[in-house]
Amino acid sequence: MKKYLSAIALAAGLVFGLAPMPALADPPNFTMDTKFLTPPGGMATIGDSHGDIAVSPAGEIYASVQGGEHPGIQVYSAKGQYLRNVPNAPTDLHGFIIAKAPDGTPAIFGASRLGQHIVELGLDGRVKLDIPATVVPDQYKEHAEGKPATNLTGIAVAPNGDIYVVDGYGLDFIHRFDKTGRYLSSFGGKGEPWNFDQCHKIAIDTRFTPARLLCTDRRHGRLVHMDLDGHVLGVFAEGLRLPSALAIRGDELAVAELAGRVSILDKNGQLVASIGTNDNQDEIRTNKAPPEKWQPNLFYAPHGIVYDAQGNLLVTEFNQWGRVTRLTRQ
Numbered sequence: 001m002k003k004y005l006s007a008i009a010l011a012a013g014l015v016f017g018l019a020p021m022p023a024l025a026d027p028p029n030f031t032m033d034t035k036f037l038t039p040p041g042g043m044a045t046i047g048d049s050h051g052d053i054a055v056s057p058a059g060e061i062y063a064s065v066q067g068g069e070h071p072g073i074q075v076y077s078a079k080g081q082y083l084r085n086v087p088n089a090p091t092d093l094h095g096f097i098i099a100k101a102p103d104g105t106p107a108i109f110g111a112s113r114l115g116q117h118i119v120e121l122g123l124d125g126r127v128k129l130d131i132p133a134t135v136v137p138d139q140y141k142e143h144a145e146g147k148p149a150t151n152l153t154g155i156a157v158a159p160n161g162d163i164y165v166v167d168g169y170g171l172d173f174i175h176r177f178d179k180t181g182r183y184l185s186s187f188g189g190k191g192e193p194w195n196f197d198q199c200h201k202i203a204i205d206t207r208f209t210p211a212r213l214l215c216t217d218r219r220h221g222r223l224v225h226m227d228l229d230g231h232v233l234g235v236f237a238e239g240l241r242l243p244s245a246l247a248i249r250g251d252e253l254a255v256a257e258l259a260g261r262v263s264i265l266d267k268n269g270q271l272v273a274s275i276g277t278n279d280n281q282d283e284i285r286t287n288k289a290p291p292e293k294w295q296p297n298l299f300y301a302p303h304g305i306v307y308d309a310q311g312n313l314l315v316t317e318f319n320q321w322g323r324v325t326r327l328t329r330q
Helices: 012-016
Strands: 030-033 053-055 061-065 072-076 082-085 093-100 106-112 117-122 127-132 142-144 147-149 154-157 163-166 173-177 183-188 199-205 212-217 222-226 232-237 243-249 252-257 261-265 271-275 302-307 313-317 324-329
Touching (some): 053 313, 061 313, 093 154, 106 163, 117 163, 222 243, 252 302, 261 302
Parallel strands (some): 243 302
Antiparallel strands (some): 030 324, 053 061, 154 163, 163 173, 173 183, 212 222, 261 271, 302 313
16 A cells, blocks of 8 residues: 655755755555545535545544535544534635634634635634635736636645635735734745746645745645745755645655645655555546545545644545545554
8 A cells, every 4th residue: 555666856955955854764654544534424425525634632633525415624533433514614615724823722724715715713613713815915816807816725824823825726826914814915926936836735844943834836746945935945845746735744744646646755855655646547636536436545636634643644635525534654
């Protein structure tokens, strides 16, 4: 279920002019459990999973679902049993995370793709913040039928509480807000020096001091590092298979790749493990792979990824029926 591949990325020491960091001493080993989640009663699968996945401090699993009988954010126990849906959660959260709110409690920060707004919800669903995309200057938006619009796909929260949201299905700009929701700035886009082509998801890379923004430049198959003001620091990794989402644990970086693979990179940006690699071009990067064709050792379109406290990975796929896999660390 796992095989090791040669490095495909630039070492961080070469990119940033620093001494290379030591590679992972023991490359991680995972096994795939494609039946870990038990869907809501009466459902064979969770529903259209063109969304994201997160784990709360209590170990509960939160998955965003955009269709089916229980759309929104479904909550599961640490053992994979369906518990409830989060009240007030939008049904189009393409990207969301659980992070510390300004009051110190865990909260859901999400980007509503079609609704064009950013939300902060308590884990109980209480709305703490709702930022309409209309506060972003029109110069950073696409104009369809004469109306400016965003198409928000990913979100990250910095250590100081600043919120970063990427217009990954729009013009690839990243919009920055303070912890109160006040608009601060926009950067990125398709022009120099960023040259993004579908900057799909973003994450705060806490492996470095100071922390950095790590971006999935999906159609270019690469990951890009920026400082928290949006200045490009360098390409962290390249040669990836449509990288869609990121998860960090210690020095380990997990990448969900839409073209049928999950990869583990070290702090140098080197690929040390691949999981569930699927090379069938007719099955990958699409949401049309039906449950009867799912193989227990293959991915089809990984879209969201998160570590739990034990270092296991949970992966949600772009799939109209909905598929979540747990990668159990050995």
